[in-house]
Amino acid sequence: MRTIQSAFNQWDDGGNLDKKLEQAKSELLKDPIVQKALIKKPELTEETLEQGLIKLFEYQKERHHCEQCPGLEKCPNMMQGYQPELVISRGHLDLTYHACSLKAHEVERRKRNDLIKSLYIPREIFEADFQTIDFDGERADAIAEAIEFAGNVNPGEDPMGLYLYGRFGVGKTYIVGAIANQLMKRGVETFTVYTPDFFTEMKNSIGNGTFQEKLNSVKKAKVLILDDIGAETMSPWVRDEVLGSILQHRMFEKLPTVFTSNYNYEGLEKHLMYSDKSGTEELKALRIMERIRHYTKLITIEGKNRRQT
Known part of the structure; x- marks a missing residue:
C-alpha cells in the first residue's frame, strides 16, 4: 500500500x-x-x-x-x-x-402548481383551459362569466363568488377547473374539493385528530371551489359545523367561494333543510342559504350531457 x-x-x-x-x-x-x-x-x-x-x-x-x-x-x-x-x-x-x-424557474413552477390544492378532484380537471374549452352557444354566457371571475376576483377585498347550476354532465366541473388553472397563472391560491367526499372525510377526521386542521385549510383558501354541493348526505352536523363554519369565516374575511350543483338556489335550500335524524329545519337551512345567495352570482349552464357523447 x-x-x-x-x-x-x-x-x-x-x-x-x-x-x-x-x-x-x-x-x-x-x-x-x-x-x-x-x-x-x-x-x-x-x-x-x-x-x-x-x-x-x-x-x-x-x-x-x-x-x-x-x-x-x-x-x-x-x-x-x-x-x-x-x-x-x-x-x-x-x-x-x-x-x-x-x-428559480423550477421552484416558481412548483410554487404555482402548489397554488392549486384539491381533494378528491381528478388532476386532469386542472388541465382545463379557457383557450381550449368548447365555447358552444348554450354555454357561452356561463363561460364568459367564469372568465370574468377568474380574471378579476380579488380575495380579501371582494367576497363575491359564483354558483354554477346545471344538469348532470353539462361541464360544470370542467369550467371550475379552468377557473382554478387561470387563478394559478395569476398567483391566486385555489382550493377545490369534491364536496360529498370532503364531508365524509371531515367526519372521519374527528377520530384521528385532524378535523380542525383540515377545516382551517379550506376556510382560509383565497378562493374555494366546492364542487357538486347537494350530492352529499345531509346532516345537521355537516350543515352547521362544517359548511356553516366555512361560509361564516369566508364571509367575514371577504374570501370568494365558487359552487357547482345540480340544484338551483331553491333546490339546495330544500336539500339543506332535511336530514334523516332531525327532519326539517328551515331556519338553519335559510341561514346557510343567506350566505350563499348573498355572496354568489347564479350562473345557469345549459347544454347536452357531455358524459354521454
Missing part, C-alpha cells in the same frame, strides 16, 4: 510542487470568470486571497459548469441548481450559493 508521503513525492515530481502551485494560481487568476468576480471585491487583500485560494478554485470550477450548463437535471455542481458567489466573511474569502435561473 502506498504511503501518503510516496504519493506526495510522486505528485511533487522532483521538487517542482511550488512551481506547479504558482502556475495553477496564475492560471486561476487569469480566468475571465475569476477576474470578473475579483473586480467586485476591491477590499480583498493579497493575504485574504492567498488564504482563500481553495474557495476560489471551487468558485471557478462551479462557475465553468454553469457556463456550459447541461440542464438542471444534469447539473454537476455540488448543490444542484445553485451558483456560487464570492463573499468576504470575517476577513476570509468564502462562498454563498443562490438558485440559478433554471432552478
Whole structure:
C-alpha cells in the first residue's frame, strides 16, 4: 500500500510542487470568470486571497459548469441548481450559493402548481383551459362569466363568488377547473374539493385528530371551489359545523367561494333543510342559504350531457 508521503513525492515530481502551485494560481487568476468576480471585491487583500485560494478554485470550477450548463437535471455542481458567489466573511474569502435561473424557474413552477390544492378532484380537471374549452352557444354566457371571475376576483377585498347550476354532465366541473388553472397563472391560491367526499372525510377526521386542521385549510383558501354541493348526505352536523363554519369565516374575511350543483338556489335550500335524524329545519337551512345567495352570482349552464357523447 502506498504511503501518503510516496504519493506526495510522486505528485511533487522532483521538487517542482511550488512551481506547479504558482502556475495553477496564475492560471486561476487569469480566468475571465475569476477576474470578473475579483473586480467586485476591491477590499480583498493579497493575504485574504492567498488564504482563500481553495474557495476560489471551487468558485471557478462551479462557475465553468454553469457556463456550459447541461440542464438542471444534469447539473454537476455540488448543490444542484445553485451558483456560487464570492463573499468576504470575517476577513476570509468564502462562498454563498443562490438558485440559478433554471432552478428559480423550477421552484416558481412548483410554487404555482402548489397554488392549486384539491381533494378528491381528478388532476386532469386542472388541465382545463379557457383557450381550449368548447365555447358552444348554450354555454357561452356561463363561460364568459367564469372568465370574468377568474380574471378579476380579488380575495380579501371582494367576497363575491359564483354558483354554477346545471344538469348532470353539462361541464360544470370542467369550467371550475379552468377557473382554478387561470387563478394559478395569476398567483391566486385555489382550493377545490369534491364536496360529498370532503364531508365524509371531515367526519372521519374527528377520530384521528385532524378535523380542525383540515377545516382551517379550506376556510382560509383565497378562493374555494366546492364542487357538486347537494350530492352529499345531509346532516345537521355537516350543515352547521362544517359548511356553516366555512361560509361564516369566508364571509367575514371577504374570501370568494365558487359552487357547482345540480340544484338551483331553491333546490339546495330544500336539500339543506332535511336530514334523516332531525327532519326539517328551515331556519338553519335559510341561514346557510343567506350566505350563499348573498355572496354568489347564479350562473345557469345549459347544454347536452357531455358524459354521454
